[in-house]
Amino acid sequence: MAPHDAVLGWDEDTTAEAYDAFTREFPMYGTTSRDLARRAHLADSRLIVDLCGGAGATAQAILELAPATARVISLDNAAAMQRVGRRTLNDPRLTWVTAGAEDLGSHVPAGQADAVVCNSAIWKTDVPRVFTAVRTVLRPGGRFVFNIGGGFAGVRHDDEKSAHPGPSLNRLIHHVAARDYGYAPPPTRPAAPKLPLEAVTAHLSSAGLDLLDAEVVAQHGTVAEKRAWLSIPLFARPDGDFTHAQRMDILAKAYALTTPDAPTVTSWLTIVAQRPE
Numbered sequence: 001m002a003p004h005d006a007v008l009g010w011d012e013d014t015t016a017e018a019y020d021a022f023t024r025e026f027p028m029y030g031t032t033s034r035d036l037a038r039r040a041h042l043a044d045s046r047l048i049v050d051l052c053g054g055a056g057a058t059a060q061a062i063l064e065l066a067p068a069t070a071r072v073i074s075l076d077n078a079a080a081m082q083r084v085g086r087r088t089l090n091d092p093r094l095t096w097v098t099a100g101a102e103d104l105g106s107h108v109p110a111g112q113a114d115a116v117v118c119n120s121a122i123w124k125t126d127v128p129r130v131f132t133a134v135r136t137v138l139r140p141g142g143r144f145v146f147n148i149g150g151g152f153a154g155v156r157h158d159d160e161k162s163a164h165p166g167p168s169l170n171r172l173i174h175h176v177a178a179r180d181y182g183y184a185p186p187p188t189r190p191a192a193p194k195l196p197l198e199a200v201t202a203h204l205s206s207a208g209l210d211l212l213d214a215e216v217v218a219q220h221g222t223v224a225e226k227r228a229w230l231s232i233p234l235f236a237r238p239d240g241d242f243t244h245a246q247r248m249d250i251l252a253k254a255y256a257l258t259t260p261d262a263p264t265v266t267s268w269l270t271i272v273a274q275r276p277e
């Protein structure tokens with residue numbers, strides 16, 4: 001069975017519309033995008049790549065910091081995400097390219113990009129191929145800035161460790177699904193993180209990129225935000241043979257068992273790399 005968060009799922013209008021609405025109503029993707037754009041040092045940039053740019057939340061953060069004369073290329077392989085982005089983000093500096101991150105080198109001239117920024121996506125790509133492509137398009141001294149979800153990087157910020165002592169919304173979803181739908185979660189072994197810092201460091205080095213900084217960053221939200229995120233079809237739980245309507249029924253019942261304003265914390269491993277001068 002394809003993983004629940006399969007890349008194909010991004011190329012569906014329901015997910016693209018729901019994702020875009022989420023980025024407008026809740027701060028998570030805007031805040032992480034602004035953080036990455038700031039670390040990319042865009043003040044004197046002429047060409048910036050928004051890698052796996054989706055519906056444009058990261059492009060918007062880049063455009064806010066980029067010079068008026070800069071060009072921004074937002075590249076993503078999900079046409080549905082970009083359709084939403086084209087409709088909602090109009091800036092003459094921005095070009096949308098529908099392509100895989102692995103094919104970046106076919107869409108950006110070698111050595112011309114001042115920065116490549118990738119928010120909330122790099123672990124979904126073929127990382128060694130993408131890092132090599134990024135090295136090719138960056139100018140000497142150009143920055144590559146990206147983040148990795150804490151679970152995929154195997155990191156937890158101290159704020160996350162000490163937050164929200166009650167059961168998580170995910171756990172309550174499993175509880176309700178078991179109670180009302182006879183759901184039996186598949187047996188899981190603790191999975192090894194998909195892209196820990198050691199692997200990032202090795203892949204950067206193989207691609208000829210220098211690691212400048214690695215920082216674990218906390219993103220603060222609420223259970224209400226988590227509920228909205230879990231309403232996006234691609235992220236809805238539980239896995240398995242459920243309709244979206246059933247998942248939303250389970251989510252509503254699980255949410256009713258929470259305190260909506262309770263704070264939640266997610267962790268991100270944030271990386272700044274550079275093509276050597």
Ligand SMILES: C[S@@+](CC[C@H](N)C(=O)[O-])C[C@H]1O[C@@H](n2cnc3c(N)ncnc32)[C@H](O)[C@@H]1O
Pocket residue numbers: 007010011023029033051052053054055056057058075076077078081099100101102118119120121124125126
């Ligand atoms: C969580 S969204 C992030 C979008 C945007 N950066 C933001 O912060 O809102 C992940 C995006 O990665 C894209 N993606 C995943 N794998 C990709 C790949 N190999 N090549 C290009 N895009 C990819 C998906 O299509 C999706 O739009």
